[in-house]
Amino acid sequence: MEQHDHTCPGKSRRDFIKKSTALTAISLTPAAVVKAGEHHEAIASFFEKTPLQMEVNGKMVQVLVDPGVSLLDMLREQLGLTGTKKGCDQGHCGACIVHVDGKRVNSCLTEAVDNNGKKITTIEGLAEGDKLHPVQEAFIKHDAFQCGYCTPGQIMSAVACIREGQANSEADIREYMSDNICRCGAYPNIVAAITAAKNSGQKI
Amino acid sequence: MDKEKRASYFADEDDRVDGIDKVTGRAKYTADHHPENMAYAVFVTSTITRGSVKNFILSEARDAPGVLEIITHLNCPAVPGFQPWAKDPNKKGFEWRGLKPFANNLVWYYGQPIALVVASTWEKAVKAASLVKAEYITEEAETDFEKFRKDPSRLKPSGEYKRGETDAYKQADVFVENEYHLPIETHNPIELHATIAHWEGNDKLTVYDKSQGPKGTQAELARTFGLEEKNVRVITKFLGGAFGSSLRSWPHVAAACIAAKMVKRPVRLQLTRRQMFTMVGYRPMAWQKIAIGASRDGKLTGITHHAISNTSRYEDFREGIVNASQYLYECPNVNTTYKILPLDINTPTWMRGPGEASGAFALECALDELAYKLNMDPVELRIKNYAELHPVSKLPWSSKFLKECYDKGRELVGWSNRSAIPRSKKEDGKLIGYGMGGGVFGASRGNATVKAIFTSEGKLNLYSAVSDMGPGTATAMVSIAADVLQLPAAKISFLLGDTEFPPGPTQGGSTTTSTMGTAVSLVCEMLKTQLIEIARQQSPLFSGLSADDLACSNGKVYAKTDISKNMGFAELVKASGKPQIEILKESGPDPAVRSKYAMNSFSAHFVKVAIDPATGAIELKKVVCTGDGGKIVSPKTARSQMIGGAVGGIGMALTEEALVDTRTGKYLNDTLGSYLVPRHRDVPFIDTWFPDKPDPVINPMGSKGVGEIALVGFAAAVANAVYNATGKRITSLPLKPSMII
Numbered sequence A: 001m002e003q004h005d006h007t008c009p010g011k012s013r014r015d016f017i018k019k020s021t022a023l024t025a026i027s028l029t030p031a032a033v034v035k036a037g038e039h040h041e042a043i044a045s046f047f048e049k050t051p052l053q054m055e056v057n058g059k060m061v062q063v064l065v066d067p068g069v070s071l072l073d074m075l076r077e078q079l080g081l082t083g084t085k086k087g088c089d090q091g092h093c094g095a096c097i098v099h100v101d102g103k104r105v106n107s108c109l110t111e112a113v114d115n116n117g118k119k120i121t122t123i124e125g126l127a128e129g130d131k132l133h134p135v136q137e138a139f140i141k142h143d144a145f146q147c148g149y150c151t152p153g154q155i156m157s158a159v160a161c162i163r164e165g166q167a168n169s170e171a172d173i174r175e176y177m178s179d180n181i182c183r184c185g186a187y188p189n190i191v192a193a194i195t196a197a198k199n200s201g202q203k204i
Numbered sequence B: 001m002d003k004e005k006r007a008s009y010f011a012d013e014d015d016r017v018d019g020i021d022k023v024t025g026r027a028k029y030t031a032d033h034h035p036e037n038m039a040y041a042v043f044v045t046s047t048i049t050r051g052s053v054k055n056f057i058l059s060e061a062r063d064a065p066g067v068l069e070i071i072t073h074l075n076c077p078a079v080p081g082f083q084p085w086a087k088d089p090n091k092k093g094f095e096w097r098g099l100k101p102f103a104n105n106l107v108w109y110y111g112q113p114i115a116l117v118v119a120s121t122w123e124k125a126v127k128a129a130s131l132v133k134a135e136y137i138t139e140e141a142e143t144d145f146e147k148f149r150k151d152p153s154r155l156k157p158s159g160e161y162k163r164g165e166t167d168a169y170k171q172a173d174v175f176v177e178n179e180y181h182l183p184i185e186t187h188n189p190i191e192l193h194a195t196i197a198h199w200e201g202n203d204k205l206t207v208y209d210k211s212q213g214p215k216g217t218q219a220e221l222a223r224t225f226g227l228e229e230k231n232v233r234v235i236t237k238f239l240g241g242a243f244g245s246s247l248r249s250w251p252h253v254a255a256a257c258i259a260a261k262m263v264k265r266p267v268r269l270q271l272t273r274r275q276m277f278t279m280v281g282y283r284p285m286a287w288q289k290i291a292i293g294a295s296r297d298g299k300l301t302g303i304t305h306h307a308i309s310n311t312s313r314y315e316d317f318r319e320g321i322v323n324a325s326q327y328l329y330e331c332p333n334v335n336t337t338y339k340i341l342p343l344d345i346n347t348p349t350w351m352r353g354p355g356e357a358s359g360a361f362a363l364e365c366a367l368d369e370l371a372y373k374l375n376m377d378p379v380e381l382r383i384k385n386y387a388e389l390h391p392v393s394k395l396p397w398s399s400k401f402l403k404e405c406y407d408k409g410r411e412l413v414g415w416s417n418r419s420a421i422p423r424s425k426k427e428d429g430k431l432i433g434y435g436m437g438g439g440v441f442g443a444s445r446g447n448a449t450v451k452a453i454f455t456s457e458g459k460l461n462l463y464s465a466v467s468d469m470g471p472g473t474a475t476a477m478v479s480i481a482a483d484v485l486q487l488p489a490a491k492i493s494f495l496l497g498d499t500e501f502p503p504g505p506t507q508g509g510s511t512t513t514s515t516m517g518t519a520v521s522l523v524c525e526m527l528k529t530q531l532i533e534i535a536r537q538q539s540p541l542f543s544g545l546s547a548d549d550l551a552c553s554n555g556k557v558y559a560k561t562d563i564s565k566n567m568g569f570a571e572l573v574k575a576s577g578k579p580q581i582e583i584l585k586e587s588g589p590d591p592a593v594r595s596k597y598a599m600n601s602f603s604a605h606f607v608k609v610a611i612d613p614a615t616g617a618i619e620l621k622k623v624v625c626t627g628d629g630g631k632i633v634s635p636k637t638a639r640s641q642m643i644g645g646a647v648g649g650i651g652m653a654l655t656e657e658a659l660v661d662t663r664t665g666k667y668l669n670d671t672l673g674s675y676l677v678p679r680h681r682d683v684p685f686i687d688t689w690f691p692d693k694p695d696p697v698i699n700p701m702g703s704k705g706v707g708e709i710a711l712v713g714f715a716a717a718v719a720n721a722v723y724n725a726t727g728k729r730i731t732s733l734p735l736k737p738s739m740i741i
Helices: A013-019 A022-028 A031-039 A041-048 A071-078 A134-141 A151-163 A170-179 A187-199 B019-024 B059-063 B122-131 B214-224 B251-263 B323-327 B354-374 B378-384 B402-413 B473-485 B512-538 B569-575 B591-596 B635-655 B714-726
Strands: A050-056 A059-065 A097-100 A103-106 A119-121 B039-045 B051-057 B067-071 B113-119 B133-138 B156-163 B174-182 B194-199 B205-209 B232-235 B267-270 B286-294 B300-312 B334-343 B430-442 B448-455 B460-463 B492-495 B550-553 B556-559 B562-568 B580-587 B600-611 B618-628 B686-689
Touching: A059 A071, A071 A097, A071 B122, A097 A151, A103 A151, A134 A151, A134 A187, A134 B019, A151 A170, A151 A187, A151 B019, A170 A187, A187 B635, B039 B122, B039 B251, B059 B067, B059 B122, B067 B122, B067 B251, B113 B122, B113 B251, B174 B354, B194 B251, B205 B214, B205 B251, B214 B232, B214 B251, B251 B267, B286 B354, B300 B354, B323 B334, B323 B354, B323 B430, B354 B378, B354 B430, B354 B635, B354 B714, B378 B402, B378 B430, B402 B430, B402 B600, B402 B618, B402 B686, B430 B618, B430 B714, B448 B512, B448 B569, B460 B473, B460 B512, B473 B492, B473 B512, B512 B550, B512 B556, B512 B569, B512 B580, B556 B569, B562 B569, B600 B714, B618 B635, B618 B714, B635 B686, B635 B714
Parallel strands: A050 A119, B039 B267, B205 B232, B300 B334, B460 B492, B618 B686
Antiparallel strands: A050 A059, A097 A103, A097 A119, B039 B113, B051 B133, B067 B113, B156 B334, B174 B286, B194 B205, B194 B267, B286 B300, B430 B600, B448 B460, B448 B580, B550 B556, B556 B562, B600 B618
């Protein structure tokens, strides 16, 4: 079969609930529920989900996730935050970059459950109301994109690049930003936008 | 129309109209949609290269959690468009192009979809797909292009051209002859191809699809599933790049529709990055042999160009690989042949610049080689053979400002610093070289319809079912409308990407601005005429004045003789007594013009490279792209498009090569970590320049398009610069340090 990019654990909590000895299960849950769990998808589903709490774009959210769900898919499919993009699901393209506790992270490479209690910022959380973030403004002014698909990841990386003090020269920006692919080839304009945002004197 | 003022009127307003949506994450691409109760589909793909599926073992996959359906050829319902219509000579039906998913058990290539798992979540579908087992009957597969291209019996002739004498180069004072090799190059837009299919009953289908032509996809799906076109709606609001990969519907589009029908739920099928190599086309492998002869003073006397590119076993794909050799330069004797070689791999398709880009690599490198042999400047050689008439049709060009491109390109790259002797110039210990390459592509205009609604608030909404893969169609259309109506761009919206709108063109072949822009320009002219007429009829201000006495500026109609007599567009709409003004305008090509002129866009790319003599590492020091695309409608986005083409050219020249294992037929580097596309660190500042001269006949804007010429000829410029720097003539792409040291 095709070698899938995103493996799910073979032995899940579902296997545990559905197939492990009743002895273990009974000690955790009423027998009737265990029995139901053997037959009913919905109940099995409930038991295998992990409750998480995290701060996403300044708001506390509680979410139940299946095992093996990436932070990227949790944001997109469960919270409806589709600004963060799936480009490869392998950590190669950077389209899924978000900030976790202020650090840039490929959200496709980290499981949602490993981010419990953390502070996540996505592209949707960058602007303050109608006021765009200076890097977003600079991207528009310098036409730092064409199709716009890699743009959320580019912008999240760009903000981190400036905040981390890595935007001191065009060569430094290019090197730092090389984890973010832009297939439309807006690279020179992205470098110009980051340079302009950094030099604007605004708080990044 | 005042062409001089075009696009300059709102020059400060040329930010993309969809810029805010794109920088805030609000822009919705196909997979961002999430209809209620949506299920997720994942392909199971073949692990053999040629043969058939003998048996599926599905029990384990069926028992996996969340599985709703597993579709194979054994349970796939009959799809009307999958029936070969040729069987019924009386009924000229429609037949789905290419691979028909689950129509039979045949395997044509490694990684072909053979089953589809539909489940309640994507993770569950992935898991279950990994549990599907297939048993195969395996046949010997053939995927070795280099081996089989040498066997004439396997080649399908795909066009011959001749003027004057065959192989005239052999009698020339001076000639060059060389073979050129191109690998598979994949589009790999960062947006994964995806389709969401949603049936409402048996006869109504809504599809979100990554399509460069929603109307084309609508027609294909309607005919494939035996539906009325009006009952199929295709939505492509935003398209995350495509470069040709979305010019047609691939098997996953039909598969998503089949799945949604079977599970009676909306289904999303998004390809994985690996599947982006095996399911949505690529630029084919190509072998070319080109020979060019010239007199001692540099006049070309003969060009011979042979090309072979690969196709799949199940579908023929051809492109214009030898075309530019026939007409880019004046030459009395030209002969070309083109053949395709079927192999057991997936079908290729047009990739930006398509065949012309492959062909230009050979042609432009060969001219460079010839220039050295003649001891002539490569630019002067091109100017010496500049074609004033189209050498094939003998028609005059509608416009051609390629000489201006040569001159400006030379100036911007610092061509005067170039040494005519290879490997003779050094800077900071590195070998320095300058090179150039020319490009050409057809300029044309197709059919488009636009609906204009002018509201009583003074806003103009334009609607058409075109989509935009990135160059900025809506931005260009707003610019055109603003210019014709002299209305601020902020008051204009261009709504696209939905087949509920009037038919728009497929975005490809550098034709969108020309085609769509013509319809927009014409509808705005009609609107202007109507507004002026309303002003004359309804307002005493303009009594006694003719239409010629009135003009538009800044959203108002005014009297030319007395600008204090004016009336805003919004007021005029109200005065008309109608809630809004609505006009539908269709436009198409003008055959009369077509028969009188040859129409092309042209480019000239210049690069300066620095090469480390110890490691062979190639660094691009300067890149200059000049392009005659006629009048530039939207300068900011056109510049970006040109830069983007150059970056595509950098990939073609230096990084991109998809490798197929000739034993197994499997792609060896099917990830973005191993198939190398240019990244930030590979791309320097890129200078662009356009003559920006309107073409007098092609369309009302005078715009010819720059999408393809941005890339055509670029790779040759790099290879030629590498020769200038090192004295090594490299004829295989991508260029690698190992070929230099």
